[in-house]
Amino acid sequence: MPESHQTLRDRALDLIDLDRYPIADLESGAGAVFLEQCQRHMDEHGWCNLADFLRTEALEQLNGEANELLPTAETLHVKRNIYQGAIDPSLPDDDPRRKEFVHIAVQLADDQIPVQSKLKQLYHSKILTEFVRRVQRKDHLYRCADEFQALNVVALHPESWHAWHYDTTECTVTLLLQAAETGGEFTFLPNSRTDEGEDHEAVDRLLAGDMSHAQSFSRGAGAFTLFRGGYSLHGVTKVQGAQPRISAIMTYDEQPNRVIEDDINIRIYGKRVETILASRNTAATA
Numbered sequence: 001m002p003e004s005h006q007t008l009r010d011r012a013l014d015l016i017d018l019d020r021y022p023i024a025d026l027e028s029g030a031g032a033v034f035l036e037q038c039q040r041h042m043d044e045h046g047w048c049n050l051a052d053f054l055r056t057e058a059l060e061q062l063n064g065e066a067n068e069l070l071p072t073a074e075t076l077h078v079k080r081n082i083y084q085g086a087i088d089p090s091l092p093d094d095d096p097r098r099k100e101f102v103h104i105a106v107q108l109a110d111d112q113i114p115v116q117s118k119l120k121q122l123y124h125s126k127i128l129t130e131f132v133r134r135v136q137r138k139d140h141l142y143r144c145a146d147e148f149q150a151l152n153v154v155a156l157h158p159e160s161w162h163a164w165h166y167d168t169t170e171c172t173v174t175l176l177l178q179a180a181e182t183g184g185e186f187t188f189l190p191n192s193r194t195d196e197g198e199d200h201e202a203v204d205r206l207l208a209g210d211m212s213h214a215q216s217f218s219r220g221a222g223a224f225t226l227f228r229g230g231y232s233l234h235g236v237t238k239v240q241g242a243q244p245r246i247s248a249i250m251t252y253d254e255q256p257n258r259v260i261e262d263d264i265n266i267r268i269y270g271k272r273v274e275t276i277l278a279s280r281n282t283a284a285t286a
């Protein structure tokens with residue numbers, strides 16, 4: 001291969017099990033067949049799960065990075081309703097869809113993950129973004145441009161869950177880096193809302209604790225799961241056992257410069273982000 005190609009090579013490709021998941025060429029041969037399978041699954045079920053997406057050593061490296069960085073992360077007490085704030089004002093006060101849920105997560109925001117990390121190398125891969133775009137059948141799809149939300153690492157310690165919510169960006173990928181010993185199941189209602197409305201019956205059932213109609217499947221470390229997080233109510237059940245469950249959350253949006261409202265970011269990330277934004281606003285008005 002000429003040297004120019006070597007240097008241009010997308011380094012994330014070294015992390016992915018390309019024999020099993022040939023995402024480097026989606027136009028022909030095995031890649032095209034694979035893409036079609038993913039698209040079909042996404043159309044029929046609203047999600048697409050790729051087990052052992054990373055090569056074994058790569059998964060170890062990424063999980064190693066996450067474990068090294070997590071001691072610098074804050075423990076967030078996130079209190080929010082499922083819409084991350086935006087409640088339909090016509091709902092009665094006691095409606096479950098007004099309810100605020102709290103969960104505790106040790107979480108690294110995008111600005112706390114070094115650019116040179118393999119986690120970011122994977123997320124910043126043009127080829128991977130293109131693969132996600134094609135599976136989600138979008139004309140345009142970009143990595144979220146928000147300085148805090150774009151890529152996150154979320155650790156749920158034993159006894160913690162991740163409260164039910166819709167994401168603020170439409171297309172999300174969750175990559176499990178370290179599975180819980182038991183529990184910690186990613187659970188969701190695929191496409192529970194559209195731009196026109198919401199399946200209130202399904203949503204209320206889940207909010208009342210009935211998971212019998214929700215989607216969940218076994219995911220080992222290395223599982224790469226695509227779904228429409230902005231339109232599919234989701235969360236993670238209580239983690240049990242001795243070790244934390246760690247996942248990388250990669251977010252995408254149809255808008256190239258999508259940033260998230262300050263109040264939503266403050267609600268999620270708390271004081272640290274509030275201070276950053278406040279000092280910036282002070283500097284701007286000084």
Ligand SMILES: O=C(O)CCC(=O)C(=O)O
Pocket residue numbers: 152154162167174186234235236247249
């Ligand atoms: O950890 C997961 O698998 C999902 C987390 C999630 O939904 C989020 O961070 O928005």
Ligand SMILES: [Fe+2]
Pocket residue numbers: 165166167172229234
């Ligand atoms: Fe989410």
